Amino acid sequence: MARTLKDLGEREAIRRLTAHLPAAAELVTGPGDDAAVARGDESSDWVFTTDPLIEDRHFASDTPPASIGHKAAGRALSDLAAMGADPKYIFVNTVAPADVPIETLEAVCRGITDLARTHGAVLAGGDLAEGDALALHVFAVGTLPRGSAVLRSGARPGDRIAVTGPLGGSFASGRHLNFTPRVDEGRFLRESGLAHAMIDLSDGLGTDLRHIAAASGTGATLFSERVPLHAGVDLNAALFEGEDYELLFCCPAEALEEIRVGWPGESAPVEIGVITEERTLSLVDASGARAPLEDRAWEHFRPEGPRP
Amino acid sequence: MARTLKDLGEREAIRRLTAHLPAAAELVTGPGDDAAVARGDESSDWVFTTDPLIEDRHFASDTPPASIGHKAAGRALSDLAAMGADPKYIFVNTVAPADVPIETLEAVCRGITDLARTHGAVLAGGDLAEGDALALHVFAVGTLPRGSAVLRSGARPGDRIAVTGPLGGSFASGRHLNFTPRVDEGRFLRESGLAHAMIDLSDGLGTDLRHIAAASGTGATLFSERVPLHAGVDLNAALFEGEDYELLFCCPAEALEEIRVGWPGESAPVEIGVITEERTLSLVDASGARAPLEDRAWEHFRPEGPRP
Numbered sequence: 114m115a116r117t118l119k120d121l122g123e124r125e126a127i128r129r130l131t132a133h134l135p136a137a138a139e140l141v142t143g144p145g146d147d148a149a150v151a152r153g154d155e156s157s158d159w160v161f162t163t164d165p166l167i168e169d170r171h172f173a174s175d176t177p178p179a180s181i182g183h184k185a186a187g188r189a190l191s192d193l194a195a196m197g198a199d200p201k202y203i204f205v206n207t208v209a210p211a212d213v214p215i216e217t218l219e220a221v222c223r224g225i226t227d228l229a230r231t232h233g234a235v236l237a238g239g240d241l242a243e244g245d246a247l248a249l250h251v252f253a254v255g256t257l258p259r260g261s262a263v264l265r266s267g268a269r270p271g272d273r274i275a276v277t278g279p280l281g282g283s284f285a286s287g288r289h290l291n292f293t294p295r296v297d298e299g300r301f302l303r304e305s306g307l308a309h310a311m312i313d314l315s316d317g318l319g320t321d322l323r324h325i326a327a328a329s330g331t332g333a334t335l336f337s338e339r340v341p342l343h344a345g346v347d348l349n350a351a352l353f354e355g356e357d358y359e360l361l362f363c364c365p366a367e368a369l370e371e372i373r374v375g376w377p378g379e380s381a382p383v384e385i386g387v388i389t390e391e392r393t394l395s396l397v398d399a400s401g402a403r404a405p406l407e408d409r410a411w412e413h414f415r416p417e418g419p420r421p
Numbered sequence: 422m423a424r425t426l427k428d429l430g431e432r433e434a435i436r437r438l439t440a441h442l443p444a445a446a447e448l449v450t451g452p453g454d455d456a457a458v459a460r461g462d463e464s465s466d467w468v469f470t471t472d473p474l475i476e477d478r479h480f481a482s483d484t485p486p487a488s489i490g491h492k493a494a495g496r497a498l499s500d501l502a503a504m505g506a507d508p509k510y511i512f513v514n515t516v517a518p519a520d521v522p523i524e525t526l527e528a529v530c531r532g533i534t535d536l537a538r539t540h541g542a543v544l545a546g547g548d549l550a551e552g553d554a555l556a557l558h559v560f561a562v563g564t565l566p567r568g569s570a571v572l573r574s575g576a577r578p579g580d581r582i583a584v585t586g587p588l589g590g591s592f593a594s595g596r597h598l599n600f601t602p603r604v605d606e607g608r609f610l611r612e613s614g615l616a617h618a619m620i621d622l623s624d625g626l627g628t629d630l631r632h633i634a635a636a637s638g639t640g641a642t643l644f645s646e647r648v649p650l651h652a653g654v655d656l657n658a659a660l661f662e663g664e665d666y667e668l669l670f671c672c673p674a675e676a677l678e679e680i681r682v683g684w685p686g687e688s689a690p691v692e693i694g695v696i697t698e699e700r701t702l703s704l705v706d707a708s709g710a711r712a713p714l715e716d717r718a719w720e721h722f723r724p725e726g727p728r729p
Binding site: 128143156209245 | 423425426428437444445448451452454457461462467470471472473475478509510513514516519520522523524534538543545547549550551552553560562606657
């Protein structure tokens with residue numbers, strides 16, 4: 114019997130769909146990182162990312178339109194930030210029911226352009242089509258100096274793991290609608306040359322750290338009590354809820370001080386763990402007790418079921 | 422009372438949404454052409470386009486999956502062709518119901534990658550999300566030598582209007598599912614430096630010629646009996662149905678012979694009209710009688726209603 118997306122889950126489906134893609138010489142990084150990196154010329158690379166934002170899945174129907182636009186642009190800008198890129202252009206395919214007031218879409222558009230402007234990008238095109246629910250498909254383009262993109266795959270055993278801010282409770286608090294993508298922080302880390310690996314925390318700390326470890330061929334240990342949490346939020350929310358849109362980066366222990374000195378953000382990054390040679394992920398609590406880090410990411414298509 | 426997308430129609434809605442977008446110095450062409458053109462470096466520009474392909478709107482539910490992928494990629498490649506660009510990368514946000522078999526998406530993916538490969542592009546990323554109907558949002562990236570993009574806005578009075586192949590009946594015949602985007606032809610026209618303006622025929626000859634005339638500040642005269650038609654199709658189908666994905670270009674009369682000599686396609690381009698200084702669009706029939714070219718494009722949201 115044919116296996117459906119529900120049987121496989123999002124991650125396994127994407128693995129199957131991307132397993133046999135041909136490589137391209139000028140594509141530095143293809144599917145599997147926060148964004149794709151393509152060779153531009155002798156001095157620059159281009160960074161591309163796509164993000165869907167769908168009514169009743171990524172936002173509730175009663176979300177203020179400007180917040181929908183903010184979130185749509187913010188997710189894509191966060192992906193660019195995770196490579197250390199300078200955002201340049203945003204394109205948006207908008208799908209909307211015919212009875213949506215134009216003022217709603219104008220407000221969505223303002224949400225996009227206001228956030229884009231803050232980070233040096235412009236809305237440069239897109240399309241408008243009819244559909245049953247509101248959906249925004251954002252494509253974002255950035256640039257960076259040739260060869261300087263910070264990938265998921267560069268973490269090394271002994272590297273310290275740090276995050277750019279407190280985690281957890283993004284949905285319950287509404288933070289998923291008004292977060293600031295860490296573009297300045299990502300650019301600073303790229304410019305410093307000190308970060309070996311980076312990812313934006315969209316799937317949850319536990320899951321995104323797993324992505325870093327898998328791409329780098331390492332393991333990782335998290336120190337539970339060091340993970341910065343938003344008020345009223347527990348560790349599990351930080352590990353598994355997602356949509357925090359902070360950055361996680363890995364760097365040598367001795368680089369952390371230098372990073373803190375030049376840091377462009379309001380609060381310094383927080384060291385929460387260490388990359389290990391042994392390819393397992395674990396949590397160490399305040400008493401020193403070690404437990405395996407659960408693998409239970411939320412996935413499109415099979416939110417609850419076990420991984421295949 | 423708030424005006425809805427249905428009240429305004431797609432074109433007026435897009436006009437309102439893009440009216441106040443900030444410009445960017447490095448963006449050569451933003452919203453309003455087939456694709457956006459951005460300055461790369463001293464020698465190259467980058468070309469970006471987005472295209473939605475939605476079940477029950479752009480394809481029927483029983484369409485073979487590989488044809489869905491072909492059409493999705495083909496529409497975006499056709500936009501790149503209309504600028505004269507070399508296709509490089511394709512990104513696809515796929516929205517699908519949870520009960521879609523993975524084999525269906527694998528076939529969609531093959532349809533995309535097979536066509537992409539033919540034209541020198543690779544599938545370089547995307548996303549997968551759950552939704553009620555199958556939808557593909559394609560983002561395509563191309564390059565071309567700096568300043569060489571063929572825009573909609575370059576037509577000059579006296580220019581001849583030519584198309585790359587027969588038109589009409591694309592939906593009824595199924596050609597909208599298996600067309601060849603005119604990438605080679607578009608590249609040749611760009612390299613030749615002979616085409617002043619170009620567009621791909623996605624909305625219908627009448628409507629797309631109107632786009633060229635509006636962007637160029639000109640009018641145009643079409644000679645009805647010269648418009649090449651597919652078998653069993655009448656002129657109105659060519660003018661107003663759309664989805665032909667041939668190219669329309671404008672060039673000096675004396676350039677047509679040179680273009681025909683070097684032409685990379687199977688059949689030579691066909692001269693069908695002339696650009697005029699007077700800013701009206703008209704049809705001249707075999708008897709020499711002149712009639713205004715109707716403005717009745719199909720639009721998302723208000724397929725039948727009058728334009729606001």
